[in-house]
Amino acid sequence: MTDATARQTEIHKAQAVEWFKSLRDQICARFEQLENSYTGPLADRPAGRFERTRWDRGEKQGGGEMSVMRGRVFEKVGVNISTVHGEFSEKFRKEIPGADENPNFWAAGISLVAHPCSPLVPAVHMNTRHIVTSKAWFGGGADLTPVFPDDADTNDFLGAFKAACDAHGDDYYDRFKKWCDDYFWLPHRNEARGVGGIFYDYLEDDWDANFAFTRDVGRAFLDVYPRLVERHYNNAWSIDQREAQLVKRGRYVEFNLLHDRGTRFGLMTGGNTEAILMSLPPMANWP
Amino acid sequence: MTDATARQTEIHKAQAVEWFKSLRDQICARFEQLENSYTGPLADRPAGRFERTRWDRGEKQGGGEMSVMRGRVFEKVGVNISTVHGEFSEKFRKEIPGADENPNFWAAGISLVAHPCSPLVPAVHMNTRHIVTSKAWFGGGADLTPVFPDDADTNDFLGAFKAACDAHGDDYYDRFKKWCDDYFWLPHRNEARGVGGIFYDYLEDDWDANFAFTRDVGRAFLDVYPRLVERHYNNAWSIDQREAQLVKRGRYVEFNLLHDRGTRFGLMTGGNTEAILMSLPPMANWP
Secondary structure (H helix, E strand, C coil): CCHHHHHHHHHHHHHHHHHHHHHHHHHHHHHHHHHHHCCCCCCCCCCCCCEEEEEECCCCCEEEEEEEECCCCEEEEEEEEEEEEEECCHHHHCCCCCCCCCCEEEEEEEEEEEEECCCCCCEEEEEEEEEECCCEEEEEEEEEECCCCCHHHHHHHHHHHHHHHHCCCCCHHHHHHHHHHHHCEECCCCEECCCEEEEEEEECCCHHHHHHHHHHHHHHHHHHHHHHHHHHCCCCCCHHHHHHHHHHHHHHHHHHHHCCHHHHHHHHCCCCHHHHHHHCCCEEECC | CCHHHHHHHHHHHHHHHHHHHHHHHHHHHHHHHHHHHCCCCCCCCCCCCCEEEEEECCCCCEEEEEEEECCCCEEEEEEEEEEEEEECCHHHHCCCCCCCCCCEEEEEEEEEEEEECCCCCCEEEEEEEEEECCCEEEEEEEEEECCCCCHHHHHHHHHHHHHHHHCCCCCHHHHHHHHHHHHCEECCCCEECCCEEEEEEEECCCHHHHHHHHHHHHHHHHHHHHHHHHHHCCCCCCHHHHHHHHHHHHHHHHHHHHCCHHHHHHHHCCCCHHHHHHHCCCEEECC
């Protein structure tokens, strides 16, 4: 790597970190707005506020910041940002592009999972990341998990990510939507985790364009998901609907612990357990 | 295999199946007695009764019977018996004793997980099985998962299995207790699932003795666990204790989905999902 390339890489890393932090701030502000504007069945509770906790992997390996809110719209929502670096273990080198030449990695990203109080408001996951080995790429996505699928929600959610995709690559939406459907699948239940979204990885053909796409994915999420929350959050729900939500959340736990690459990878390689398992719902049932 | 050996194997299989069924019946009867004798905080609810459901893998592969009770002592308890046979996939043959010579397997067993209503009553798991490939062996064990460990409970539980072990092999208790401690460990939490018990596998040196030991393990469970239930079940508990129970149950879910060999093996090889995941608690929290 030439000095100029190395300097460029450092600038890229800093830009990515700055964006993930900015997106985190924008999302947290918007979600707190939703807590404020809420007038639904739990409006006697106080509006939720995010609490931030820094965590550290020691001086040489970076760390992150968890933002968790337990409110009246969001029963539990976590927004993690992290910037970590180190060496991939022997075992993982083969699985990671560019890690065979050089086991050093650097990774930064934002990861969000929201479990709303209301069973009428869909749960959601969004994550984008920038990874640098001897290569450098972006990955991420978002998927929606309603208890009771609603065509308007599904169309709006998919439409927002389609627009982000279409602005950056003709085949992006079809490829990334299918990747999402394939990935968020529970084979032992023979059912999808939710109604889909997009999932992409190893995007490395053009740093500026890939970063711009990744920013647009974040912006699409920030725009569309709060509108779905607002569509339903003030409506009353029944005990049966709440029960169905708790069972659906059990499926979410099953997916994350049995199948999710990030969760299993993180836990098996000594990641921050609290940050990784922040994705688990506050309450789940297997009746 | 000679005809005489083949006949002997069939007799052995039938004896094992008969025992697992008999143990299941004895456990269900004893657990229903506990539901009847209960006079604690939830005594206004009706005493629970087991419901039985048969399931089938198709004519050639056997099936099983789930017995599930949702009561006032046991929030959810499942007792499964099953007798299945088939061929191990290429992938698993290397991991299973005797399966490299001949991929056919036959397996029968009993598996129990109890999640009590009261956070003062420990959850428990017990499982024993007989597996026949070109070899034939017994395996199983039991482990106790209290929310609030109690020395008397731990001593009685371990003592019961120590007595069963000591009657059959000088080194059994030390080996099988350590195997249990090593197995029921959550590395990502750096904590044990519970207070231990015993775990054994590949016991194949002497069919009659190994079967007798396996029966004694079942009898030890049947004797000791209901006494621990009776020690605590009528005592009042607090909301904080209930909360702690729901969090502890979250750890139980984490262990079963991330680490448990039987759960992962079963789900990945197309086992009966409902029967396998009957072990999950009726309710769990990740606050």
